[in-house]
Amino acid sequence: MNAADLASTYDLVVIGGGPAGLAAAAVAARAGLSTVLFDENPGVGGQIYRAIASTPLKDRAILGDDYWAGEALAAEAGASGALIVTGATVWSLDPGLGVGVSIAGAARLIQARRIIIATGSLERPFPIDGWTLPGVMTAGAAQTALKAQGLVPDGCTTVLAGTGPLLWLLAAQIVRAGGKLDMLLDATPGANWQRAAIHLPDFVLSPYFSKGMSLLQEVRGRVPVVRVDGLKAVGEDRLREVVYRAKGREHRLAADLLLLHQGVVPNVNLALAAGVTHRWNERQLCFEPVVDADFATSVPGIAVAGDGAGIAGGAVAAERGRLAAIAAVRALDPSARVPDAQPIRQRLQREERGRAFLDWLYRPHDALRRPNGDTLVCRCEEVTARQVRDTARLGCEGPNQMKAFLRCGMGPCQGRLCGLTVTELIAAERGTTPEAVGYYRLRPPVKPITLGELASLPKSEAERKAVER
Amino acid sequence: MTRTADVVVIGGGIHGCSTALHLALRGLKPILVEKDYAGRHASGVNAGGVRQLARHVAEIPLSIASMALWERIEELVGDDCGFASHGTVLVAESEEELAGFRARVEDLRLKGFTHEELLDRRELKELVPAVSDHCPGGVVSRRDGAADPFRTTQAFRRRAVEKGAEIIEGVRVSGLARSGSAWRVETSDGPIEAPKVVNAAGAWADRIAAQLGEPVPLEVIAPMLMVTSRLPEFIAPVVILRSRKLSFKQLGNGTVVIGGGHLAEPHRDENRTVLDWPKLAISARTVWELFPVMREATIVRAWAGIEASMPDEIPVVGLSTTSEGVFHQFGFCGHGFQLGPATGAVMAELVATGSTNTPIDGLGIARFLPDRARPARS
Amino acid sequence: MFKRLVEGGTAVTLTVDGTPVEARAGDSVAAALLAAGIGHCRTTPVTGAPRAPYCLMGVCFDCLVTIDGVGSRQACLVPVRDGMTVESQQGKREAGR
Ligand SMILES: Cc1cc2nc3c(=O)[nH]c(=O)nc-3n(C[C@H](O)[C@H](O)[C@H](O)COP(=O)(O)OP(=O)(O)OC[C@H]3O[C@@H](n4cnc5c(N)ncnc54)[C@H](O)[C@@H]3O)c2cc1C
Ligand code: FES
Numbered sequence: 001m002n003a004a005d006l007a008s009t010y011d012l013v014v015i016g017g018g019p020a021g022l023a024a025a026a027v028a029a030r031a032g033l034s035t036v037l038f039d040e041n042p043g044v045g046g047q048i049y050r051a052i053a054s055t056p057l058k059d060r061a062i063l064g065d066d067y068w069a070g071e072a073l074a075a076e077a078g079a080s081g082a083l084i085v086t087g088a089t090v091w092s093l094d095p096g097l098g099v100g101v102s103i104a105g106a107a108r109l110i111q112a113r114r115i116i117i118a119t120g121s122l123e124r125p126f127p128i129d130g131w132t133l134p135g136v137m138t139a140g141a142a143q144t145a146l147k148a149q150g151l152v153p154d155g156c157t158t159v160l161a162g163t164g165p166l167l168w169l170l171a172a173q174i175v176r177a178g179g180k181l182d183m184l185l186d187a188t189p190g191a192n193w194q195r196a197a198i199h200l201p202d203f204v205l206s207p208y209f210s211k212g213m214s215l216l217q218e219v220r221g222r223v224p225v226v227r228v229d230g231l232k233a234v235g236e237d238r239l240r241e242v243v244y245r246a247k248g249r250e251h252r253l254a255a256d257l258l259l260l261h262q263g264v265v266p267n268v269n270l271a272l273a274a275g276v277t278h279r280w281n282e283r284q285l286c287f288e289p290v291v292d293a294d295f296a297t298s299v300p301g302i303a304v305a306g307d308g309a310g311i312a313g314g315a316v317a318a319e320r321g322r323l324a325a326i327a328a329v330r331a332l333d334p335s336a337r338v339p340d341a342q343p344i345r346q347r348l349q350r351e352e353r354g355r356a357f358l359d360w361l362y363r364p365h366d367a368l369r370r371p372n373g374d375t376l377v378c379r380c381e382e383v384t385a386r387q388v389r390d391t392a393r394l395g396c397e398g399p400n401q402m403k404a405f406l407r408c409g410m411g412p413c414q415g416r417l418c419g420l421t422v423t424e425l426i427a428a429e430r431g432t433t434p435e436a437v438g439y440y441r442l443r444p445p446v447k448p449i450t451l452g453e454l455a456s457l458p459k460s461e462a463e464r465k466a467v468e469r
Numbered sequence: 470m471t472r473t474a475d476v477v478v479i480g481g482g483i484h485g486c487s488t489a490l491h492l493a494l495r496g497l498k499p500i501l502v503e504k505d506y507a508g509r510h511a512s513g514v515n516a517g518g519v520r521q522l523a524r525h526v527a528e529i530p531l532s533i534a535s536m537a538l539w540e541r542i543e544e545l546v547g548d549d550c551g552f553a554s555h556g557t558v559l560v561a562e563s564e565e566e567l568a569g570f571r572a573r574v575e576d577l578r579l580k581g582f583t584h585e586e587l588l589d590r591r592e593l594k595e596l597v598p599a600v601s602d603h604c605p606g607g608v609v610s611r612r613d614g615a616a617d618p619f620r621t622t623q624a625f626r627r628r629a630v631e632k633g634a635e636i637i638e639g640v641r642v643s644g645l646a647r648s649g650s651a652w653r654v655e656t657s658d659g660p661i662e663a664p665k666v667v668n669a670a671g672a673w674a675d676r677i678a679a680q681l682g683e684p685v686p687l688e689v690i691a692p693m694l695m696v697t698s699r700l701p702e703f704i705a706p707v708v709i710l711r712s713r714k715l716s717f718k719q720l721g722n723g724t725v726v727i728g729g730g731h732l733a734e735p736h737r738d739e740n741r742t743v744l745d746w747p748k749l750a751i752s753a754r755t756v757w758e759l760f761p762v763m764r765e766a767t768i769v770r771a772w773a774g775i776e777a778s779m780p781d782e783i784p785v786v787g788l789s790t791t792s793e794g795v796f797h798q799f800g801f802c803g804h805g806f807q808l809g810p811a812t813g814a815v816m817a818e819l820v821a822t823g824s825t826n827t828p829i830d831g832l833g834i835a836r837f838l839p840d841r842a843r844p845a846r847s
Numbered sequence: 848m849f850k851r852l853v854e855g856g857t858a859v860t861l862t863v864d865g866t867p868v869e870a871r872a873g874d875s876v877a878a879a880l881l882a883a884g885i886g887h888c889r890t891t892p893v894t895g896a897p898r899a900p901y902c903l904m905g906v907c908f909d910c911l912v913t914i915d916g917v918g919s920r921q922a923c924l925v926p927v928r929d930g931m932t933v934e935s936q937q938g939k940r941e942a943g944r
Pocket of ligand 2: 877899900901902903904905906907908909910911921922923924
């Protein structure tokens, strides 16, 4: 598929090929909408079903049933008549529903009548000393390497650290696969229990409960687990040691690979660049788009489905994708046949139950979200916590002004790895809330494109005329 | 409670902040009112070009006066504002174009302005080695340069406060009316009374002018810029083109800012702009042709700033024709950043003394009013 | 640091900074570098610090390398191809190489 082969207009453009995007594309295409789905990865599946069609891990026990559920979803989307384009990076989305996309080095602008953003989540920044050293990666990265290439940590000392359900899932997947995991440093704040406890009854009734309990047991049986409340990566040119604090004492552990994780947060870049209104979610400590029951946003024609609309997991993502697609079909072709929304809403409710408990229980430590001193906050421009705090103290009120002073958020990752940290640091220094501080004003391209790609955009009618004249 | 001041300055861009600073330096007490924060719009997000080159003759005196202030900007505001002077080069893409430039340079000389110098092919290559070989020459203004726009605007703001100005941000001016011998300025945070008012409200300034019975054909525009990731140094001066829209500069940190006046769609009531990618693609193609070394550079961000433009592409600077004590300072048409330092000084002089020695004829608001002889309303 | 759980698959050869590296069809360039035990893939343009792939999902941009002469490509999003040349990126990459 080349950029030039795309039609100039589609009824529905779905951005992201995880559960939300696949489910949305399937519903819409089957109802007769001309539908295209773009994903920048080489295959569909998103994070949870990464490489579902190509993973070399055929032993289904390693990744588990929850992973293989993605097969049916991918097949459904594949057979629906939707055009699925992988290796396609969407770099611009405007409020008029114009979409800029690059495929194999060539760019195109196309027009949509409806948009479903399904770009999912990314791992919350984990700004500790040394998190930029080679040898330190995210837990999600290790999981991606496992799913897509069948790679597991081996022949080295591997430490997994942080908090959240995915941390335990990854630990289980690594050990099931026969990979090496020497220690799990659990940085879940002990005090979280108090706030989480009132949601325990809902959690016990939710599908997460039994899965979660057996995961914990499985991991505890095979990997030493230590409760920590401080964490550092140490080394000159690469990771040499993990330094952690447990029961008030500092410990040093020689290590080659440190995998970090403290939850996932919505990937807001595309929605923000399109002008979608967001708000701060204090329970999940992140910004999320404001959406209605059909996942429509403040920008007419744009919906956000899946984890991009607030973290709730893969099964919920698919249901949200279906609802968003049903709404798109209803808006464009009221006579088309769509699945009944009611049972989907019920399933959504059932799945969402229990989320509050997990969110409160795994709410990451303040100190691991709001660093001090020379810890890098912005990996791209190498801006430290001290610089951000000092600048906030001198009167800098928001991330956009901070950007102008320190260049934090101005590198190629466009704030994805520092945005939340900068917002939280400013709020802490200025004694206000993240909601009041706000987030970076994001601008397209939401993913960098080369000048050559941009120059390759087909000339507009007007420009062609100007040249001919 | 009604607050009082000597002067109310409406708008916290570089112009408003500069005027507030110069008023404070004259011992007056200004209150500056800004609806967002200082430097939020055009002044904080522009391309940072500090250019005397290729200006309309009516602006040249202000531009030259500003250049003198830029060269001692640290003394003035206590921050170097990231100002670096490597000249601006206007590149000719054909012999025909170069002939036009030659005529302009000679004409300026006759008028007594010597800052623009003609370059032949060899001199152009020396100054801009990366330029494509099809360019036969150009014009240089050697003292020109570039600065960091947001930092500059903030530096003016900070120094103004240090010198006694009050700056109120997040507050909107909703109206103004005579109240005895003073002006009563209504804001979202209560009224302020002052004998003098400066309208430096940028892309929103026509609304203030209209309330004074001076409707102007202000057009809200949103010039677009893009910036690359950091590249090794390959070009020192700022480069601009005339026949195609391009301005091009590499900053000290290695990033390259590409602009030149292609416009986004502005929504001034929502502080929002919608980029026009087909037009940015034209800029990309222009750079592709002019600087082959840039072809694989990555564009990391594109944006637009909201600015006011006037039909004759020069600003409105001077006294109101209808309202005694009110002064206008807006409509800088996408090139007012460089003019900020001296225009503020001139406004402060006008406010304090009623006149100025810097020639600003040709910039008055009267040029847009149907009846130029209209008497001042009291 | 990493091992492959499943042997077999189609072998492909890349050249990484002049040295041949064995990879498998289906690898991303970043995964191939990790599997080959390559320590870092670039140094930063700001301080020259070494960096290696961090997120493997296209968001951190620490895996930027030059692939077949085109600089600043995200190694974790580009699938390997037999005969591909990969170069680590030192600081600000050279414009227009
Ligand atoms: C690293 C990581 C690991 C995780 N592992 C698990 C797990 O093992 N089990 C589990 O239950 N949950 C896991 N989660 C949570 C899980 O990802 C979500 O609950 C679920 O996948 C959400 O589905 P989605 O469709 O909303 O998003 P995703 O699955 O994230 O899909 C979004 C897709 O959009 C693409 N995309 C983004 N931006 C663009 C663009 N501009 N142009 C084109 N494409 C774009 C992305 O590449 C991605 O493929 C993980 C999350 C992360 C971040
Ligand atoms: S490893 Fe993070 S973008 Fe490739």
